[in-house]
Amino acid sequence: MEASVAAKSLIKIAAISGSLRQGSYNRGLIRSAIEISKAIGGIQIEYIDISPLPMLNTDLESDGTFPPAVEAFRQKIREADSVLFASPEYNYSITAPLKNAVDWASRPPNVWADKCAAIVSAGGGFGGGRSQYHLRQVGVFLDLHFINKPEFFLNAFQPPAKFDSNGDLIDEESKERLKQVLLSLQAFTLRLKGKC
């Protein structure tokens, strides 16, 4: 009985990086979130690679079906209870790879609808924060429900170093802030799903 309650409460989080770079700091935030989630319990974070997605072109759709990489991506989002976006800003806005992924999953039927979401970002002076507001705006039309707080922006270039040479997060204070984001996303997802 207890096991079935626990299974019901397990939240599946799809984590998407808006940067495709091998040593991406934002991808590093996701690796760190996966580590932190093991100590939290009740959440399971899966990194979803968006690099195989073709550039959106509706000519690639046929009778409501999509190219295999798009179908696989949409299925991963469908299976998730909530979404963790980790992305820098490119020219003050959402990165092209992330917008491409968002748009593919928005094609009918929109698979983002009614999911909870959180955004974290690492970048330059504003820590990638300007793209967060653009992503929230897009999420209005997609029926994505973002947690409002805590906010997480990280200036990746200001000393002392926040990431090592592999792009792994090494800053303890940032790890604690990331943990608070995950706890907030967990609580909000449970509320939206009516499980608490």
Ligand SMILES: Cc1cc2nc3c(=O)[nH]c(=O)nc-3n(C[C@H](O)[C@H](O)[C@H](O)COP(=O)(O)O)c2cc1C
């Ligand atoms: C096309 C492009 C535009 C960028 N524009 C911004 C920007 O507007 N603001 C900012 O803080 N950083 C900007 N950057 C720098 C990124 O924040 C930086 O490359 C960051 O490390 C990217 O995250 P990543 O390590 O996950 O790849 C830009 C980088 C690129 C490639």
